[in-house]
Amino acid sequence: MVEVKNIFCIGRNYANHALELGNAIPTSPILFSKPTHALVKADGSQINFPGDRGEIHHELEIVIHIGKEVNEEFEVEDVVDQIALGIDFTLRDEQSKLKEKGHPWLKAKGFQNSAIITDFWKFPGVSALEEVDFSLLKNGEAVQVGNIKDMMFDFKQIIQECNYYFGLKKGDIIYTGTPEGVGPIQNGDTIQLMWNDDEKGNFKVQLD
Template structure:
């Protein structure tokens, strides 16, 4: 975790997720960021989240790790060395109020422990990644399941766009967007992140 630098997140990158929240489907990648204080590894422990700011929603995602500074024309397999699964936790009620005021989302997205991350695994390549679904299991029930082939903007496009507009270097990570099925967590919920049938990480929620 210590070597991670910038945390980029792609919003509304699955059509059904954008529609389930009543958002317009974007025509170009839509990015926001989180501070590194938001990072926490899902290694089976209790993860504390705010319990006094309205609903806290889970958003499971594939996360890319950048191995080297991006150069124009670089293929994603040259830039990305490993991947993980993550949860972009969101204070949904706070976010709704911020949207009404046309304010940035940082208070709803950047709080401590809002960027959950599993252990990293070798990146198999963009096409090979599409052969396997990823999922979030809550208290034994699958609540989200997705596949990167359903992204509005594929991994190559995301990497190129991020590099062009913000810069992309060694140690940066990109949360690539969440499929439909987001919802609230409750105190004591057990969350498991799976790639195919492999459990990559898990945690238990503590709302404080």
């Protein structure tokens, strides 16, 4: 696995995902983070999740890896060297309660194994990514399908926002938002992360 220093995430970056959860469509990127110990590889093994904290929803995302420090003037291809597919798992019931109280989402977003990641591969450039759909298969059925053309905030805007507030460095990764189709996982589910027809990673769900 490549070096990972910080995990930053973008919320509600696909309009249809915001709408499916009854959330307002944001006018600027919604930023949050996960602890690095939440990161786990989709390498075909069984991954354990808490079974006593309500529904856990899968949120498939493209993950970008920052390969060098971001200056004021940059192009995406200058600073992103690799990409991967990932899943931002969310304890949805806990998140809803936290949102009602105006509390941070960390307990619902940062639990162990909540940041799934595939192997990284060379970043092909933004225009090349627009030609590829990414998808999540649950027990062989496609439940999420996305394309970066549907993002409200593109890679450059996301990088600028994260860099402004946090100062991006080499080794930071960004989960760039999830398309519609999020939903709960069940014990025994098999999850596949797909890049067009190419499987980039898979795992089996174990609820403890």
